[in-house]
Amino acid sequence: MRGAGGMNRSTVISILSAVALLGVPWVLSEFWTFIAIEVLAFALYAVSFNVLLGYGGMLSFGHAAFFGVGGYAAAILVKSAGLPAGVAFALLPLAAMVVAAAFAAVIGFFSVQRSGIYFAMLTFAFQMLLYTIALKATGLTGGDDGMTGLKPPGLLAQPLYYYYFALALIAPALYLLYRLVSSPFGYTLRALRANPRRVQYIGVDVRAHQLATFVITGAFAGLAGGVFALSTGNVFPGWLNWTASATPIIMAVLGGVQTFLGPALGAAVYVVLEVLISGRTEYWPLAMGVVILLLVLAMPSGLAGLWQRKAAEVAQ
């Protein structure tokens, strides 16, 4: 597929991206560094969602459940577990992933029994269940008020350092997901998207494959939620509301579901647009809607699709 020239180009792009990512806090103000952390978290969230949708053909309306559960797991660990701050914080990534994976295992077990819109409705129903629990289990979750005042220990409370902490978790997480979709597991997943019945007849247990994907992507969404929770310092039940599940869908479609990193690009554009627009008008959801509408209409295969088209033109 890719010639030697292409290899060189992608190596160059990788190096440039690494330099850019590492340089971010030195170039940007503290506020924008804080936003960059949000971009990182949502990039992982959107990519994990798109492994389900773009590769596995499973449209989940409940992916926010795992982002939210990861956020709450992190908040409870830091605030109410009674561990020394440093220990609680060190355990955060693992805890967010494990708890989110456990929830994904239960929700996924039931949801993958169905496909298409029924799968979507099941994920949606489970998420609303969790939303209600977050609202009502005041003792554990703070109810309607959520959990606030979360802080990473020491220097990490500064966006500059927290940015590197987030990057050190999210870059490897994205790499692991990339390896996943390029692996035999990922190839089988792509095959399953188009033709689950045929996949059964190559000797693969389709439901088990879908469930494993659901759990893995749920765990990474949980990690994203945990990282984001300690950056903003809050977790709210709204994270688990059904509208929250629209976010990764928009990011993925905006960035392009056909590419691995497209949704990450979509996440960056979405987050930055939201900051820019919401600072200027209280009608920002309206303005946001119009912008997304135009972007999607102008670029049916997303921002990544536009990029690829340009690259193809250059190559010719």
Place this chain on the structure above:
Amino acid sequence: MNEPILRVESLAKRFGGLEALGGVDLAVARGEFRAIIGPNGAGKTTFFNAMTGLLRPDRGRVIFEGLDVTGEPPHRLVRRGLGRTFQITSVFPDLSALENVQISLLGHARQAWSVWPKARALHTDRARELLGLVGLDKAEGRAAGTLAHGDQKRLELAIALAGEPRLLLLDEPTAGMAAQERLESIRLVHRVARELGVSCVFTEHDMAVVFAVATRITVMHQGRVLAEGTPQEVRARREVQQVYLGEAA
């Protein structure tokens, strides 16, 4: 080897008031190239589905290589060495022809759960061999969905063969082809099956195709076996001529 590779005993399936299979018996010997014929609605596809785990039979048993596999899910049956193809061609349309076969090879090698190695380079030699075997070596880079209908059928055969089945069930392997292409196509299946030592059971409407390759013929009618025998025997049976051959001619 006296034990038939496939033995089906009084397999029955009912859909509401419709008796789709009314107790079908079948015994296929190793090395056979068995045709199942019968008019539309005779229950051929239901029979295939009930044998291969897509439908749960109400009664009866399916015994593959001496082992009762009744009601086992498709992926288990495939791992046991029972492959199948579909009447409506079933490939992975957005993946290349090579990837289609690679994925089947990965499944067969129990590597579908392997999450670290890059899949792109795995089993490419064997996949090319299989594509060559069905005459698709020139098409390896093309998206399966863009191949001509007949080529997709051949690709599906390669996908099924990648699982190294000892028995292959082919549901109308020549459906949707022109008369001349049908004969070529079934001869290809026949030759490849011989080469790889795969026993076959196939359903077919075209009598020319059936008589060209079948070792034995089972005639189904209204969910039951009406007759069975060598092509000569079946051709001579009067009731077969009435329900099927007469109708077709």
